[in-house]
Amino acid sequence: MISPSFSLFFLAVVFTFQVPGLQGKTKGGSPGEVKSDPTTCHNFTVGTPKERKFYSPNYPNYYTSMTECTLILTAPPENLISVDFRGQEFRLEEDVNCTNDYLEVRDGAYGYSRMIGRYCGHKFPPIIISSYRYLHLRFHSDETIEYSGFAAQYQFIHSQEKVPERPPCRFEVTGEEARISRADIPSEQEQFTQNHGVPLDCTWVITVRAQWMSLPFLYSLFIGNVEAAKLAQKRLYT
Ligand SMILES: [Ca+2]
Numbered sequence: 001m002i003s004p005s006f007s008l009f010f011l012a013v014v015f016t017f018q019v020p021g022l023q024g025k026t027k028g029g030s031p032g033e034v035k036s037d038p039t040t041c042h043n044f045t046v047g048t049p050k051e052r053k054f055y056s057p058n059y060p061n062y063y064t065s066m067t068e069c070t071l072i073l074t075a076p077p078e079n080l081i082s083v084d085f086r087g088q089e090f091r092l093e094e095d096v097n098c099t100n101d102y103l104e105v106r107d108g109a110y111g112y113s114r115m116i117g118r119y120c121g122h123k124f125p126p127i128i129i130s131s132y133r134y135l136h137l138r139f140h141s142d143e144t145i146e147y148s149g150f151a152a153q154y155q156f157i158h159s160q161e162k163v164p165e166r167p168p169c170r171f172e173v174t175g176e177e178a179r180i181s182r183a184d185i186p187s188e189q190e191q192f193t194q195n196h197g198v199p200l201d202c203t204w205v206i207t208v209r210a211q212w213m214s215l216p217f218l219y220s221l222f223i224g225n226v227e228a229a230k231l232a233q234k235r236l237y238t
Helices: 004-008 038-045 187-196 226-230
Strands: 010-017 053-055 067-074 079-084 102-107 114-119 134-141 149-158 170-174 177-181 201-208 221-223 231-237
Touching (some): 038 053, 079 134, 177 201
Parallel strands (some): 170 201
Antiparallel strands (some): 010 221, 102 114, 102 134
């Protein structure tokens, strides 16, 4: 009998391909290549922690093209995060759907957490307050047309209500063949889901040898598909 709580089952699988000799090496800035190295992204991913500020890459100068940077803000336990982008300016390339250059904010620690908003153009985003103690932010720029970007300031807000602390649910999988399933999930995760009425949120990171291939056709994401999520299997082959 499936618990009703699993109607909100959320599963994400991350496929990682390791290339010997390149691990830890920063990506270069050659034309056509996405830049996401620590130097390019420093303003965004590190910023000025003492001031609790972060910026678009290369701020106050124009941000670089073909850039992808990720920042996960983490507040102390029982705190939320408030981010204010209303600094001197907010200037990204404008397009209707914010697909060229954008700042993306998600309510959680992961790139698949609930989207709060995707922002571009010259209009300040609203003040953003997280539901829990994590925010996932992503800056993206495409090949052409850059602007000066933005400066943002964040603060931690002590929650009047006790913020539930979800135990981590992350699994590392490797080898020539492996099987992942709901059975991997510890009972404390299910209990947390039931107690707080939140989605079950787990990640499997599958790492295979370079030039090997995993079969992602089985699934990449399930929402509300309990039967499909109960059992999944991956096979790796040369
Ligand atoms: Ca652009």
